[in-house]
Amino acid sequence: MPQFTGHHLIHLSEAPSTNSLASQLLPDQPAEGTVIRADAQTAGRGQRGNSWWVEPGQNLTFSLIYYPTFLPVAQIHLISKLTALAVREAVAYWRPEAEVLIKWPNDLLLNRQKVAGILIENQIGQRSLRSTIIGIGLNVNQQHWPPELAGRATSLAAIGAALSLDEVFADLLTRLETYYLMARRGQAAAIDQAYLQHLYGYAQRVKVQRAGQLYRERLIGVDAFGRLLLEGEAGQQAFDVKEVQILPEPLNPR
CATH class of the missing domain: 3.30.930.10 (Bira Bifunctional Protein; Domain 2)
Known part of the structure; x- marks a missing residue:
């Protein structure tokens, strides 16, 4: 209670x-x-x-x-x-x-x-x-x-x-x-x-969409201001909510 x-x-x-x-x-x-x-x-x-x-x-x-x-x-x-x-x-x-x-x-x-x-x-x-x-x-x-x-x-x-x-x-x-x-x-x-x-994709490579393009990048975490931390070819970057979208994979892909 x-x-x-x-x-x-x-x-x-x-x-x-x-x-x-x-x-x-x-x-x-x-x-x-x-x-x-x-x-x-x-x-x-x-x-x-x-x-x-x-x-x-x-x-x-x-x-x-x-x-x-x-x-x-x-x-x-x-x-x-x-x-x-x-x-x-x-x-x-x-x-x-x-x-x-x-x-x-x-x-x-x-x-x-x-x-x-x-x-x-x-x-x-x-x-x-x-x-x-x-x-x-x-x-x-x-x-x-x-x-x-x-x-x-x-x-x-x-x-x-x-x-x-x-x-x-x-x-x-x-x-x-x-x-x-x-x-x-x-x-x-x-x-x-x-x-x-309990964060989806943490410490794994996830599919994301940003600037109209699809990428697979490593999800490093989330910073104190809520920005998503991703690591890709350009190194580690922080993205705001409007800049990137995570695309979850099906639980049991066929």
């Missing part, structure tokens, strides 16, 4: 975007751990400006507000890392037989298909973070996808029985708070180590 995450819960049947609603609440300084959950989103947002497509009432879409004023700006990406670890751990708990990996920058892969996405929006002070909005979309019971997502998206129920959304939600909030408190206690090194352990 979380100490504070989710104690103030706003649960809506429908919302344009839970991150947008959380942003509107911030000027009033809601309690830390406030969560906005929607059964359906009409304008959900993801990384790279993409939309987040979900079947109403089948998945979890929510945003939570934390105030990580203990984190210096130089450690801003720790929020993304701890969130990804919490979601990965939750997915692995419900589907222990499956491969569950973090795909940079903010996706979770279940057997190499996208099962969850994360959108972090930080508010930065002069030296440290003021607040962060963590948006999460987790595919739980959805079974049908639009043609453009067929074979690329999946859900927990796609490889097992349907699950209670409320049970998955409660479990995930507990894990999110656990990792957040680790960061508060100064355990950044442990979070970094766990993140790399």
Whole structure:
């Protein structure tokens, strides 16, 4: 049971975007751990400006507000890392037989298909973070996808029985708070180590696309600002989210 995450819960049947609603609440300084959950989103947002497509009432879409004023700006990406670890751990708990990996920058892969996405929006002070909005979309019971997502998206129920959304939600909030408190206690090194352990392609050659070209380069890691570190013919380079895309290989290529 979380100490504070989710104690103030706003649960809506429908919302344009839970991150947008959380942003509107911030000027009033809601309690830390406030969560906005929607059964359906009409304008959900993801990384790279993409939309987040979900079947109403089948998945979890929510945003939570934390105030990580203990984190210096130089450690801003720790929020993304701890969130990804919490979601990965939750997915692995419900589907222990499956491969569950973090795909940079903010996706979770279940057997190499996208099962969850994360959108972090930080508010930065002069030296440290003021607040962060963590948006999460987790595919739980959805079974049908639009043609453009067929074979690329999946859900927990796609490889097992349907699950209670409320049970998955409660479990995930507990894990999110656990990792957040680790960061508060100064355990950044442990979070970094766990993140790399579960990062798709870490210390391996991966297929990436950048500047319209395909490459196979060694994934070295992710720096403190969230840039992907790749090593290729030009040596080691750091890439921002808009500069490169990882293309996961199928789990069992034929």
